[in-house]
Amino acid sequence: xxxxxxxxxxxxxxxxxxxxxxxxxxxxxxxxxxxxxxxxxxxxxxxxxxxxxxxxxxxxxxxxxxxxxxxxxxxxxxxxxxxxxxxxxxxxxxxxxxxxxxxxxxxxxxxxxxxxxxxxxxxxxxxxxxxxxxxxxxxxxxxxx
Amino acid sequence: xxxxxxxxxxxxxxxxxxxxxxxxxxxxxxxxxxxxxxxxxxxxxxxxxxxxxxxxxxxxxxxxxxxxxxxxxxxxxxxxxxxxxxxxxxxxxxxxxxxxxxxxxxxxxxxxxxxxxxxxxxxxxxxxxxxxxxxxxxxxxxxxxxxxxxxxxxxxxxxxxxxxxxxxxxxxxxxxxxxxxxxxxxxxxxxxxxxxxxxxxxxxxxxxxxxxxxxxxxxxxxxxxxxxxxxxxxxxxxxxxxxxxxxxxxxxxxxxxxxxxxxxxxxxxxxxxxxxxxxxxxxxxxxxxxxxxxxxxxxxxxxxxxxxxxxxxxxxxxxxxxxxxxxxxxxxxxxxxxxxxxxxxxxxxxxxxxxxxxxxxxxxxxxxxxxxxxxxxxxxxxxxxxxxxxxx
Numbered sequence: 188x189x190x191x192x193x194x195x196x197x198x199x200x201x202x203x204x205x206x207x208x209x210x211x212x213x214x215x216x217x218x219x220x221x222x223x224x225x226x227x228x229x230x231x232x233x234x235x236x237x238x239x240x241x242x243x244x245x246x247x248x249x250x251x252x253x254x255x256x257x258x259x260x261x262x263x264x265x266x267x268x269x270x271x272x273x274x275x276x277x278x279x280x281x282x283x284x285x286x287x288x289x290x291x292x293x294x295x296x297x298x299x300x301x302x303x304x305x306x307x308x309x310x311x312x313x314x315x316x317x318x319x320x321x322x323x324x325x326x327x328x329x330x331x332x
Numbered sequence: 333x334x335x336x337x338x339x340x341x342x343x344x345x346x347x348x349x350x351x352x353x354x355x356x357x358x359x360x361x362x363x364x365x366x367x368x369x370x371x372x373x374x375x376x377x378x379x380x381x382x383x384x385x386x387x388x389x390x391x392x393x394x395x396x397x398x399x400x401x402x403x404x405x406x407x408x409x410x411x412x413x414x415x416x417x418x419x420x421x422x423x424x425x426x427x428x429x430x431x432x433x434x435x436x437x438x439x440x441x442x443x444x445x446x447x448x449x450x451x452x453x454x455x456x457x458x459x460x461x462x463x464x465x466x467x468x469x470x471x472x473x474x475x476x477x478x479x480x481x482x483x484x485x486x487x488x489x490x491x492x493x494x495x496x497x498x499x500x501x502x503x504x505x506x507x508x509x510x511x512x513x514x515x516x517x518x519x520x521x522x523x524x525x526x527x528x529x530x531x532x533x534x535x536x537x538x539x540x541x542x543x544x545x546x547x548x549x550x551x552x553x554x555x556x557x558x559x560x561x562x563x564x565x566x567x568x569x570x571x572x573x574x575x576x577x578x579x580x581x582x583x584x585x586x587x588x589x590x591x592x593x594x595x596x597x598x599x600x601x602x603x604x605x606x607x608x609x610x611x612x613x614x615x616x617x618x619x620x621x622x623x624x625x626x627x628x629x630x631x632x633x634x635x636x637x638x639x640x641x642x643x644x645x646x647x648x649x650x651x652x653x654x655x656x657x658x659x660x661x662x663x664x665x666x667x668x669x670x671x672x673x674x675x676x677x678x679x680x681x682x683x684x685x686x687x688x689x690x691x692x693x694x695x696x697x698x699x700x701x702x703x704x705x706x707x708x709x710x711x712x713x714x715x716x717x718x719x720x721x722x723x724x
Contacts, residue, residue: 239556265562
């Protein structure tokens, strides 16, 4: 792994002791954090370390909704993917859109396709589905038919 | 001054994909912009989860007709990352050649349309005339002028034959001469400069906050390029440069694209020279459970694909992010403060895949104010005014 990426990995562990790091290969790291810390770690990675949010992926799993925030460290070509797990009976998580504009659209997309509520999003409304789409139907959920 | 709304779209302004831009104007000046998308939402991510790994490259190839190599390439890179599949060296080089040819034809397409919007139809005709030899090359190598179907998990589908190499090199010579001629003609023309310089500026801080990618970022001084940062295919074996400008205006975006064409030609030449012998694919029998991220530098910027596999024949989750998804939002900044005749060009400057220019209407108090044709005419009129000033 690149020195800069190793340094950042150590700093994350120091600052967020609850984070669990899984190294998939030299340029792909997956870091699981509790959902309460997502705002702080995003702030740290983007504002202090200059990482770029490439995109976020929302997945409906058996355990709950998983959100993967893919942060790209462009200097080293390393992806730091931050994973949070959101319980299905309480699909709420803090929005990171106030930190940077890049998260605004993707949070709206996850809101309409998976039904995850982003608290503090400046403009939370459907992005892709049509205006007459039923509000309680979420196409990317496992039970969608 | 009272504010009025000039809607552009949804079916559609200057772009191929239907989007809806609400320009909020005070007189001639654009003061705010609202963007609505989703008119072309086809549910690719959902469909992909029901298809096999062999079929998905054909599906994602059809996301976009212009960068139809970038999506399958990013997808196979993601699967290869998830299941740790090795790709033969010859296949890596062939992927690089196809990827760069695509960049040349896409940048020429943008250049032609940009020329058309400012009333330089000569630029349009010429750019598209010299895009033809690139498409002919595609037809020779892959059998198709578009949708090349070259990528598969573990390698490529078609080989580049030894007798094709001199033919490709000959065509590259012609394209290179014309790109040089073109670059000089455009950068020497005072009227084109007046239309492009200091128009649609995207400052560096905004570029970082909006997370823009590709030529849009590189024209604003953000030096990111997946080919350099996260080398895939054969890019780390080739000598080439990233093109970066600081200004952030449309002229900088034009320069980035023009000079990138020359870099692409350089990359293709080196690939043809170094093309190693060997197989073009590794047999892949099953995809192991795991997750992988693949990204490729499309003509418009970073294409991102995420694949999660549980060992079955199709992915559990397939996330796709095209570069325009990040770039289009940045229009909120780039178009503010400029006039309506400039807006058409500003919105097009991020190159959000376009085609149908006839479908733009502007409505004021229920009455159609500008149609797409009239907006282009407005833009052309501005060019003529500047030309007249230069003649005096």
